[in-house]
Amino acid sequence: xxxxxxxxxxxxxxxxxxxxxxxxxxxxxxxxxxxxxxxxxxxxxxxxxxxxxxxxxxxxxxxxxxxxxxxxxxxxxxxxxxxxxxxxxxxxxxxxxxxxxxxxxxxxxxxxxxxxxxxxxxxxxxxxxxxxxxxxxxxxxxxxxxxxxxxxxxxxxxxxxxxxxxxxxxxxxxxxxxxxxxxxxxxxxxxxxxxxxxxxxxxxxxxxxxxxxxxxxxxxxxxxxxxxxxxxxxxxxxxxxxxxxxxxxxxxxxxxxxxxxxxxxxxxxxxxxxxxxxxxxxxxxxxxxxxxxxxxxxxxxxxxxxxxxxxxxxxxxxxxxxxxxxxxxxxxxxxxxxxxxxxxxxxxxxxxxxxxxxxxxxxxxxxxxxxxxxxxxxxxxxxxxxxxxxxxxxxxxxxxxxxxxxxxxxxxxxxxxxxxxxxxxxxxxxxxx
Amino acid sequence: xxxxxxxxxxxxxxxxxxxxxxxxxxxxxxxxxxxxxxxxxxxxxxxxxxxxxxxxxxxxxxxxxxxxxxxxxxxxxxxxxxxxxxxxxxxxxxxxxxxxxxxxxxxxxxxxxxxxxxxxxxxxxxxxxxxxxxxxxxxxxxxxxxx
Numbered sequence: 001x002x003x004x005x006x007x008x009x010x011x012x013x014x015x016x017x018x019x020x021x022x023x024x025x026x027x028x029x030x031x032x033x034x035x036x037x038x039x040x041x042x043x044x045x046x047x048x049x050x051x052x053x054x055x056x057x058x059x060x061x062x063x064x065x066x067x068x069x070x071x072x073x074x075x076x077x078x079x080x081x082x083x084x085x086x087x088x089x090x091x092x093x094x095x096x097x098x099x100x101x102x103x104x105x106x107x108x109x110x111x112x113x114x115x116x117x118x119x120x121x122x123x124x125x126x127x128x129x130x131x132x133x134x135x136x137x138x139x140x141x142x143x144x145x146x147x148x149x150x151x152x153x154x155x156x157x158x159x160x161x162x163x164x165x166x167x168x169x170x171x172x173x174x175x176x177x178x179x180x181x182x183x184x185x186x187x188x189x190x191x192x193x194x195x196x197x198x199x200x201x202x203x204x205x206x207x208x209x210x211x212x213x214x215x216x217x218x219x220x221x222x223x224x225x226x227x228x229x230x231x232x233x234x235x236x237x238x239x240x241x242x243x244x245x246x247x248x249x250x251x252x253x254x255x256x257x258x259x260x261x262x263x264x265x266x267x268x269x270x271x272x273x274x275x276x277x278x279x280x281x282x283x284x285x286x287x288x289x290x291x292x293x294x295x296x297x298x299x300x301x302x303x304x305x306x307x308x309x310x311x312x313x314x315x316x317x318x319x320x321x322x323x324x325x326x327x328x329x330x331x332x333x334x335x336x337x338x339x340x341x342x343x344x345x346x347x348x349x350x351x352x353x354x355x356x357x358x359x360x361x362x363x364x365x366x367x368x369x370x371x372x373x374x375x376x377x378x379x380x381x382x383x384x385x386x387x388x389x390x391x392x393x394x395x396x397x398x399x400x401x402x403x404x405x406x407x408x409x410x411x412x413x414x415x416x417x418x419x420x421x422x423x424x425x426x427x428x429x430x431x432x433x
Numbered sequence: 434x435x436x437x438x439x440x441x442x443x444x445x446x447x448x449x450x451x452x453x454x455x456x457x458x459x460x461x462x463x464x465x466x467x468x469x470x471x472x473x474x475x476x477x478x479x480x481x482x483x484x485x486x487x488x489x490x491x492x493x494x495x496x497x498x499x500x501x502x503x504x505x506x507x508x509x510x511x512x513x514x515x516x517x518x519x520x521x522x523x524x525x526x527x528x529x530x531x532x533x534x535x536x537x538x539x540x541x542x543x544x545x546x547x548x549x550x551x552x553x554x555x556x557x558x559x560x561x562x563x564x565x566x567x568x569x570x571x572x573x574x575x576x577x578x579x580x
Contacts, residue, residue, distance in 0.1 A: 080553045143552055143556055207548065211541070247435075273449075274540075275456055276537070335538065343508075351531065351540075353534035354530075390535075
């Protein structure tokens with residue numbers, strides 16, 4: 001059994017997750033500016049280059065970065081494994097992903113063939129280095145829990161969607177599109193949202209909700225079956241798509257489980273034992289509502305010839321996935337700062353609640369929620385889009401400030417001398433099996 | 434009889450419940466929350482001692498790993514004890530913000546710690562100490578907490 005996750009020393013360096021977390025809102029900002037200066041009509045078309053650029057500023061730049069950062073931190077705790085050379089791998093992955101995402105966005109917007117091709121290589125290296133390193137680490141897990149199973153499943157989906165993504169982006173680079181382009185683009189987006197992000201969120205929620213809020217634990221059926229049932233649904237959806245035989249049935253199948261999950265989250269929060277209501281609760285509840293609306297809109301969108309795909313993306317990508325990611329940042333970043341400082345022997349550390357201004361976090365949440373709702377109305381009234389692009393930009397600015405604040409606390413305290421010398425506790429557990 | 438893993442995992446849940454009761458009590462009225470705090474602090478201290486004075490010791494003797502995972506768990510116990518005593522000071526000073534700041538940190542630290550124990554250390558202890566499981570659970574059950 002690998003016990004590497006059992007100490008602060010063996011946990012990844014604080015820079016590994018923070019690097020990803022602090023970059024995410026910056027891509028959110030970039031997405032906001034792209035929306036602000038884009039033509040609303042063009043953004044409503046799913047295959048326009050502007051839409052693809054904005055979507056990936058959020059999905060890779062924000063969601064992907066937060067998920068990868070969170071995984072570096074969660075793997076030692078949830079699975080008891082440590083990604084080999086995580087400090088180095090995260091540095092390489094982060095650098096390639098930053099470059100890759102920027103190259104992709106500006107390459108697509110300017111139709112620069114070589115930049116787009118470089119982006120597909122950079123993004124491939126950035127994602128695959130991390131995904132493969134994590135999958136290798138997960139091979140040594142002896143006690144496979146429901147969360148670990150979900151993490152492995154989501155990483156396998158991530159691996160496939162990255163390969164498809166590289167292929168799709170390269171097609172834009174060389175300007176040639178195969179007959180399967182739109183099918184692959186569909187698989188890429190659906191498996192990314194439901195297979196990678198969705199399954200990861202569900203798997204981690206089995207622990208996070210009872211853990212952070214003392215909410216009732218998830219039922220055994222949820223923990224052992226739901227990830228499989230969603231995976232079956234996603235594969236079935238692919239097969240029905242290939243044969244063009246009523247893929248809507250598979251969509252309804254998948255939608256049902258995500259709707260059930262959203263309802264379960266809402267009910268568990270109602271029954272939580274902790275009386276504290278902070279901004280993270282708002283974010284979970286928002287995610288539950290948007291997922292319920294989004295998942296069924298996605299399923300019935302087939303009957304409307306995919307007309308509402310932008311709405312579905314806002315509801316699910318923004319309202320569900322993005323909400324949960326932001327909520328997680330508010331919990332994880334201050335905790336990491338506290339934990340790493342305390343483990344180094346610093347005792348006079350501000351509490352987690354003192355590190356982020358609660359009122360500012362609330363302002364950020366409301367601006368964000370208003371932006372999401374505004375984006376949906378902009379579908380019908382495009383002229384109001386710049387207003388909500390501006391509120392979104394503001395919310396991302398405040399978010400960046402809010403999560404940098406604890407990091408500044410860390411940087412200030414780490415320069416001082418610790419109250420206790422913790423070196424006596426720095427015990428290596430290498431070689432323990 | 435419960436195995437070591439079952440016994441200690443159940444005790445984690447009990448401490449979680451007492452933690453929630455304590456937060457409830459402080460949220461309602463911090464001036465009357467000492468009893469709920471005491472319940473939580475005493476039971477959590479008992480849990481720490483059951484591990485440090487019984488289970489960890491048995492595990493270390495059996496495996497020879499005195500400087501391994503148990504040392505790290507002891508270190509986290511020290512971190513948690515410090516937060517629990519800070520919470521006491523916050524209650525005495527009737528400072529709700531300070532209390533919830535510390536309780537928030539403790540909650541995450543405690544849950545991370547419990548997860549690592551339940552998924553790794555207890556499973557490992559159960560494998561190494563299965564023959565003595567009943568005796569060890571008995572010893573933990575009848576242990577008197579040291580001040």
